[in-house]
Amino acid sequence: xxxxxxxxxxxxxxFVVCFSNLYLFAQSLDLSCIEVKKEYLELGFKDENSxxxxxxxGDHLQVCPRGSTCCTSDMESKLKSLSMKHYENVENEAFKFxxxxxxSRTKKFDDFFTELLDNAKDDLHExxxxxxxxxxxxxxxxxxxxxxDLKLYYKGNNMNLVNILNNFFKSxxxxxxxxxxxxxxxxxxxxxxxxxxxxxxxxxxxxxQKLKLQVKRAFIAARTFVQGLAxxxxxxxxxERIKPTEACTLGMTRMMSCPLCRxxxxxxxxxxxxxxxxKGCLAHHSELNMVWxxxxxxxxxxxxxxxxxxxxxxxxxxxxxxxxxxxxxxxEDAGEVTERIFKGCGDPRKDSSYRYKRQSASxxxxxxxxxxxxxxxxxxxxxxxxPATAAGTNLDRLVKDIKDKVEEARNFWVQLxxxxxxxxxxAQPGEDDDCWNGxxxxxxxxxxxxxxxxxxxxxxxxxxxxxxxxxxxSVQINNLKLITTKLHNAYHGVDVEWNVPPLGRDIVGSGDDxxxxxxxxxxxxxxxxxxxxxxxxxxxxDDDDYSGGSGSGDDFxxxxxxxxxxxxxxxxxxxQTARPHKPKPTDSDIEFQNPNNPNYNIHNDRNRNEDSGxxxxxxLSTSALLTMFVLYVVRRLVx
Numbered sequence: 001x002x003x004x005x006x007x008x009x010x011x012x013x014x015f016v017v018c019f020s021n022l023y024l025f026a027q028s029l030d031l032s033c034i035e036v037k038k039e040y041l042e043l044g045f046k047d048e049n050s051x052x053x054x055x056x057x058g059d060h061l062q063v064c065p066r067g068s069t070c071c072t073s074d075m076e077s078k079l080k081s082l083s084m085k086h087y088e089n090v091e092n093e094a095f096k097f098x099x100x101x102x103x104s105r106t107k108k109f110d111d112f113f114t115e116l117l118d119n120a121k122d123d124l125h126e127x128x129x130x131x132x133x134x135x136x137x138x139x140x141x142x143x144x145x146x147x148x149d150l151k152l153y154y155k156g157n158n159m160n161l162v163n164i165l166n167n168f169f170k171s172x173x174x175x176x177x178x179x180x181x182x183x184x185x186x187x188x189x190x191x192x193x194x195x196x197x198x199x200x201x202x203x204x205x206x207x208x209q210k211l212k213l214q215v216k217r218a219f220i221a222a223r224t225f226v227q228g229l230a231x232x233x234x235x236x237x238x239x240e241r242i243k244p245t246e247a248c249t250l251g252m253t254r255m256m257s258c259p260l261c262r263x264x265x266x267x268x269x270x271x272x273x274x275x276x277x278x279k280g281c282l283a284h285h286s287e288l289n290m291v292w293x294x295x296x297x298x299x300x301x302x303x304x305x306x307x308x309x310x311x312x313x314x315x316x317x318x319x320x321x322x323x324x325x326x327x328x329x330x331x332e333d334a335g336e337v338t339e340r341i342f343k344g345c346g347d348p349r350k351d352s353s354y355r356y357k358r359q360s361a362s363x364x365x366x367x368x369x370x371x372x373x374x375x376x377x378x379x380x381x382x383x384x385x386x387p388a389t390a391a392g393t394n395l396d397r398l399v400k401d402i403k404d405k406v407e408e409a410r411n412f413w414v415q416l417x418x419x420x421x422x423x424x425x426x427a428q429p430g431e432d433d434d435c436w437n438g439x440x441x442x443x444x445x446x447x448x449x450x451x452x453x454x455x456x457x458x459x460x461x462x463x464x465x466x467x468x469x470x471x472x473x474s475v476q477i478n479n480l481k482l483i484t485t486k487l488h489n490a491y492h493g494v495d496v497e498w499n500v501p502p503l504g505r506d507i508v509g510s511g512d513d514x515x516x517x518x519x520x521x522x523x524x525x526x527x528x529x530x531x532x533x534x535x536x537x538x539x540x541x542d543d544d545d546y547s548g549g550s551g552s553g554d555d556f557x558x559x560x561x562x563x564x565x566x567x568x569x570x571x572x573x574x575x576q577t578a579r580p581h582k583p584k585p586t587d588s589d590i591e592f593q594n595p596n597n598p599n600y601n602i603h604n605d606r607n608r609n610e611d612s613g614x615x616x617x618x619x620l621s622t623s624a625l626l627t628m629f630v631l632y633v634v635r636r637l638v639x
Contacts, residue, residue: 004409016156033070039265040075043082047152050074055263063250065439066257071261079257080249086425087244087252087281093421095240098412100232103406107225112398113154116316121147124320131324135179142171143323150215154223158497161216169326170195171210176327177341180334184348193345203337205329216313217493221310224490225302229402231483232295235476239285242472248281251462256425259436270435270444273461274426278417280462284454284470287414296410305491306395313395414451547609 037051050072058069061076071079124143128136153159174191186194213380244252255269255277269277279286306312330337342348422428427435437444438461446460456464486496 017208033263035262035265036070036260039260040179044515045075047074058261059104061261063253064170064261069261070263076253076257076261079260080253083253083256084244084249086256087248090423091240091416091426093423094416095236098232098409099236099240101409102229105235105402105405106226106229108393109398109402112395113222113226113312113316114151116149116313117154117237120316124323127320127324132563139175142168142175145171150219151536153219154226156223156227161219161495162212165208165212165215169204169403170198172327173198173203173330176330177338180639181338181348182297184350186348190345190348194341197341197344201337201340203330203333204326207322207326211319213539215319216495217305217310218312218315220493220495221302221305222312224308224486224496225299228295228299228302228483228487231479232299232406235288235292235479238472238476239288242284242470244281247463249564251277251280254438254461255436258438259441262440264436264441267434267436267441268425268427270432270437271421271426271429272432272446272448273435273437273444274421275458276446277446277461278420279451280464282413282416282457283456283459283462283464283466285416286414286452286475287470287473288477288480289411289451291477291484292413293410295480295487296406297485298484298491299406300403302487303399306399308331310493311395326529 033052033054037048040051041048052070052072055068056069056072058064058066058071060073061069061071062073063080064071064076121144125140127141128143146164149159149164149167153161153164173195177194178186179189255274259265259269261265432443435441435444449455450458453464454466456462457466489496
């Protein structure tokens with residue numbers, strides 16, 4: 001019985017040793033980079049044989065932490081390129097709302113105002129054809145020229161609004177004066193004398209003065225407003241063309257791709273780590289924030305004018321009735337006006353062919369003093385026929401929508417890092433212990449840098465030259481300052497000159513729903529195939545650049561599919577001081593994340609012991625020591 005105890009104990013020890021080795025062998029299969037290979041292939045890379053079967057020394061790595069790794073030099077290089085695409089994708093996703101807002105609202109306002117002018121022109125034509133018939137049709141170019149010049153002014157041509165209206169009323173006076181005095185023959189010099197004394201004669205009453213004031217204020221505000229929207233749109237599109245620096249590319253590679261080399265296929269970057277990386281990558285973007293906010297405020301100020309005293313709808317929509325009133329004023333005082341003109345300019349020469357013309361032409365008096373005309377203008381007849389809106393909306397609704405949307409874009413350039421990092425690419429704020437910190441899966445201890453380029457001097461993740469300006473951003477800052485000044489002038493009713501080509505085609509942009517995200521919008525995942533087409537970023541902004549969407553924008557809800565979420569947490573307080581840069585751990589301090597480590601499970605990162613810590617160890621060495629110890633005990637018992 002005594003002899004059986006050592007035998008049983010020996011059997012038990014041998015069983016423990018065998019079981020331990022089998023367990024460790026099974027665990028070592030997880031260490032064989034199988035999951036890394038699987039993830040690598042899912043990213044779109046086809047060279048599966050390039051992934052090591054088991055971890056190798058990482059001395060060859062240039063970006064990722066060295067030590068044991070599942071990445072070769074070729075894999076690291078390809079992952080670096082993939083990181084650039086990842087950066088473009090997350091930036092594109094962050095820009096989607098603001099880009100869609102400014103592109104669609106610029107187009108919507110332009111469509112609205114253009115259609116409003118066209119409707120007013122059509123309404124005047126319809127009214128005057130019914131009222132004056134052939135006489136109007138024979139002189140309709142006077143009115144067509146007015147609407148043509150107003151539209152050219154709105155589109156950005158440097159034309160004087162007062163001169164446009166003065167020329168219109170001069171032409172109208174000359175035509176009506178000739179029609180009323182068809183028995184005379186007038187030379188151009190005589191007609192010039194007729195219009196020379198318009199301010200004294202006031203043949204149209206006070207309508208021209210009132211209309212000039214109203215049109216000037218409304219058109220200045222409307223033109224500057226749509227130009228302002230277009231400038232904001234172009235600033236956004238230009239900012240999207242900025243390529244990441246080499247330092248940013250390296251930082252994105254460490255953040256997004258290096259976890260794979262360490263075997264962490266499901267671990268996301270720590271939120272604060274992501275913030276520092278993106279603040280370094282977008283350091284120059286933040287320089288735009290102050291002038292951008294001033295621009296947004298100026299845009300809203302002009303919008304308020306459009307809702308109140310500079311309301312273009314109340315000026316343009318009834319312009320036909322106001323011109324009709326001017327004509328009626330002239331008709332009522334035609335005798336007195338004609339007498340004063342004859343007295344001041346001299347008696348004109350009789351037209352010998354007047355009798356023949358009179359017989360072959362329509363009777364002017366029949367139309368000039370027709371009751372239909374008086375009833376139509378004075379009593380508002382036909383007003384129900386005029387559309388109350390243009391482009392499927394009305395001014396109040398349109399301007400309110402634009403004000404609300406542009407307000408959401410305030411502080412956009414400093415909130416970009418927060419928007420990006422609070423999305424799908426990083427762990428959520430507060431999940432500090434189960435995330436990639438750039439070296440290992442552990443808490444990120446570096447301090448988050450403050451907003452702004454100057455505060456990235458000691459950014460621990462991305463090297464930023466805080467003294468160097470970005471050329472594209474400097475141009476956009478200047479553009480925003482210029483348009484802000486013009487918006488302030490328009491707010492005060494001061495005419496604004498444009499030293500740029502008329503916006504014309506450029507102003508219309510695209511449909512409301514933009515699709516420029518390529519293959520990277522499926523859960524924030526980037527694959528190696530389907531490279532982003534940058535052709536449109538190297539040329540002008542043709543309409544085709546934004547033809548991906550089909551939304552009309554009539555209901556102003558296109559952006560609801562891509563809601564802008566300022567990424568900064570409500571309770572987040574940026575640190576007041578920048579933490580000096582700490583050197584990264586040396587290669588000898590970094591060890592491969594062993595799947596056998598209780599801190600890591602390659603199949604489910606979150607199923608682990610939260611209280612365990614420290615660096616991983618190689619379990620095969622532990623197994624060897626255990627085996628030696630058991631054999632030593634067995635040997636002592638047997639002997």
